[in-house]
Amino acid sequence: MPLVIDNPSDEACSLPECIEALAERGFDADDPASTDAAAWWLRRLANNRTFLGDLLVDRLVGRGGEDIASGYGPQAIVLSRPRDNRPGAAFLRAAIWPSPRDHVFQTSGAASFVYGAAHDHNFDFLTVGYCGPGYASDYFEYDYDAVAGYAGEDAGLRFVERSTLSPGKMMLYRRHVDVHSQLPPESLSVSVNVMRLDPAQGWFDQYGFDLERGTVARLLNPHASEAFLRVAVASGAESALDYAEWVGMAHPSDRMRLASFEARADLLGDPAEADALWRAGEVSGCRMVAGAAQARRTTLAAS
Template sequence: MPHLIDNSSDTVCSLPECIEALASLGFDPRDPASTLEAAKWLRRLTNNRTFLADRLIDRLAGRSENEIVSGFGPQAIVLSPLRGGMFLRANIWPSESDLLFRTSGAKAFVYGIPHDHNFSFLTSGYFGPGYCSDYYEYAYEQVTGYAGEPAPLRFVERSALHEGKLLLYRAHRDVHSQLPAESLSVSLNVMHVDPAQCWHDQYGFDLERREVTRVLSPNATEAFLRVAVGLGSDEALDYAERVGDAHPSERLRLASFEARAARLGGGMETDDLWRSGEMSGSRMVAAVAKVRRAALDG
């Protein structure tokens, strides 16, 4: 499960102080010393019991300047710009009795969707009893990422992110299935951002079957490739073939085959394409190609 960090300090800092300290630090979750230093500042901010309410009131009253645009869902409040490979955010976790939950549904808050992360982050319980999680661990390098692939998940425990609890979620290792908080809760996060992050996939899992269900992380390159192939220029098709043959991202190689297969629409040419996928040297492409060829035969 995520690494529990023991820090009982009662020191308090302001949001600007925390932002400056973390930006100067350059939080690196692979470095234990850097992680402990970042956790120290997150703990200090967690001890500040008024900063978030003040910030929300300023926003509601229209007094906020230089608002930071959030790339996340309606539950996420981005608290700092990206600096030093990190940014701060707050997350709202409603209970099943809250209007926010009843109108938006569980999936809007990723409740009941087992997943890992393709980034590491520190988190603390800031307000309320916190969401609960069933925690698992797995070996990312043993998984290719296609739907239905067996995943070596090992159950660890169920626990809640209560006020003051500090955790390090480790990229590609910690898996959790979140359950609604007993009452409205808030967590704070120090998010680590790696430029290569978009090439490392985040997965959803079926816990009963111990299988990968799908890739959850977006990738603009994949979307652009599919659109370009769908529009049908010769240059796009040539590029897609090169991607399918040798791109370092297996997910992008699969997208290349799927985009070209969609253009062909079926028949012998499609079967030939997927047959070449079976011999592509990519575990992901080969596994999907086998299923697609069987479906064509059916």
């Protein structure tokens, strides 16, 4: 499960001070000194009991706060933007966790807030319970390198414990290691995160998991290039088909390879032709494509 960080302090800082410090130092979870420093600034910010309320009121009455954004939908408030795109740059985010008593929970439903949707993360982040009792999670761990990433694959999840991000509790969520399925808090809660930004992270999978089956359910972070490839292939352009064929056999990203096979298979009305394509996928040398191909061929045979 995420590493619990015990760094008690009575010191507090302002939001601009925290933003400035993180901009200077960044956050690299692979470097203990960097993690300690980022966690220390997050502790000081969490000790400032008024910064978030003040910021939101300023925004509501038009007194400022234009810098904050809800780039992740209404559940997250981006409190700072990274100054540049270098690996290890960091930004601050507040995450909002409605309870079943909240109107937005009743109207939008639990799934809108990822409750009960087991997932890992393709980035490291620090989190602290800022206000409210905090969400609970069932925590699991798994071996990212042992997973190819196709839907239905056994993920080898190992249950660790159920625990709550109570007020003041700070944790480091490790990329590709920690998996959690969240339960709503008893009342509205907010956590504050230091998020590590890595320009390459879009190429590393984030998965949703099926806890009943213990399998990978789906990719949670499809790359825009996958969508471009699917649309290009669907257009029927010959250049797109040629390119997709190369992608299917040789692209460095497994997800691009799988997208290529799926896009080309969607064009084939004849089950025998689709089976031949997936048979090529099975022996393409890519575990993700091979796993998906096996499942597709089983479905084709059954129909």
